[in-house]
Amino acid sequence: MENQQLFILVVEDDQLVQNLVEDCLCEGGFETVATPSGEKAIELLDVAEGKYRALVTDINLKPGEIDGWEVARHAREIAPTFPSFT
Template identity: 60%
Template sequence: MNQNVPVILVIEDDDAIQVVVEDALSEGGFEPAVAASGEEAVTLLTGMQGAYRALVTDIRLRGKINGWEVAQKAREIDPEFPIIYMSGANAAEWSSKGVPNSVMLEKPFATAQLVTALANLLNSGTPIVPA
């Protein structure tokens, strides 16, 4: 891992979307680290605290832990941890299930939206709360 490039943990179990997200993050100056399940993501977040600068997660994942729960766990580790959710069917639940100061990108979205949202979360500190 390059120390100067922010590492972003991406949780996406759809291979095609995963590749698009990885490419967008790489082109945007980030280093994606990928987990395919909520359980794997929680293990990585817990075992490598401080290694990741933000979390980009789908909501519906393989296994028993969904994206809402992964984000909650990330916030238990770091209350300010930047979170971006990606979802199609579950986007409307963001206001009740999303963590404060997070972003919801409704699928399909332009990859530039992802990079911009991530840069804003990492650079601004401006709260973005579920409406």
């Protein structure tokens, strides 16, 4: 994985909050990939092959859909030491 850019996956369904989180992370020198959907986040994690350094997720995503807890659990199933901030 040398010379491969690592990203932080941001899962947030409120666009204003998503923008704020992305701006803060970018100002801190991090690259981000953002999605408003737990389902899409799981898809991204499944094909990531170690691309993400960390996960920042809202717990309460749209009702009836995959929530942030489920996304974090899935990330930990893929890599037990995966850092997530919910």
